[in-house]
Amino acid sequence: MSQGEIGSDEEALQRLTSTIVQKIGEGAQKTKSFFSSASIYRVPEELRKHKESAYTPCLISIGPLHQKDQHLQTPLQHVKMSYTNHLLSRLTAGIDDLESAEKTKFTVVEECLAELKTLVDDAKKCYAEEVTLDEEMMLIDGCFILELFYGYHTFTCMLYMRTVKFSNNIPFRGVGDI
Template structure:
């Protein structure tokens, strides 16, 4: 049976409205499925900026110099040079701590095993993924490489900034602030 519409001065109404309501209930019930749990994890707290905000000034929500974390790691070459700077920061941090990368990773894993009831670095990474609203296109190894590299970069950057260490050879601390309004 086709549903016909009629209009009055006040509002349009549908002839055969009861059938439409039943069809609407059935259609939406199938799409909704069971209401067992939220599609987001309880821990989700890292979200992309909503498109409704981005559309007014999209460039304001894109990194210009460096990207921290997995969200802007799309394989483009835009930040590739700075990725090598992050690696250099990790090397200088490890050197200051007199640690090899292998000992650092083993120590980090042992710390996590001790602190988190036998959950090592891979389980830690899986838990860290829960903070992101959207699924990430990285395997466990790639994700943890990003977390370790970027985490150590931030730590070393703060250490250099706070302690006023030599800046001559540092491309981050010597970055010109051309259009920085602050």
């Protein structure tokens, strides 16, 4: 092997090493920025397959992770709207004039949506995967949870556990702002 071939091999090795080190650094940075704010993860398939029912909501979907699950596309999804309406009705309980009560509900929903609109991007960052999440989902699901806990705090532990699963989440920041 000649001196020129050895030098050429060393240069190629250095270029390859430099390229790989750069890719490793870029990949690590992308991973760090992606996972730095994530706090809601889908349960890994290896865990799910051992007891899927422990990680899959069976009545109502809360948040975007199970929103499109076929078995949850039932009339029970409309219960969230009813609970949201009931929560809003608590705010207007003392208003006798129906028109004023409806206007108050409208104003409250409008204010909540305006606040949630500022939170949607941050809320999406809470998920370890890309999700479809908007202020409507955050409002309806958040109000549902609030009314569930506020009005029905005597639910049995079993119903609670079956309704609110680890993988059935929305960021609590949005719920707190509602």
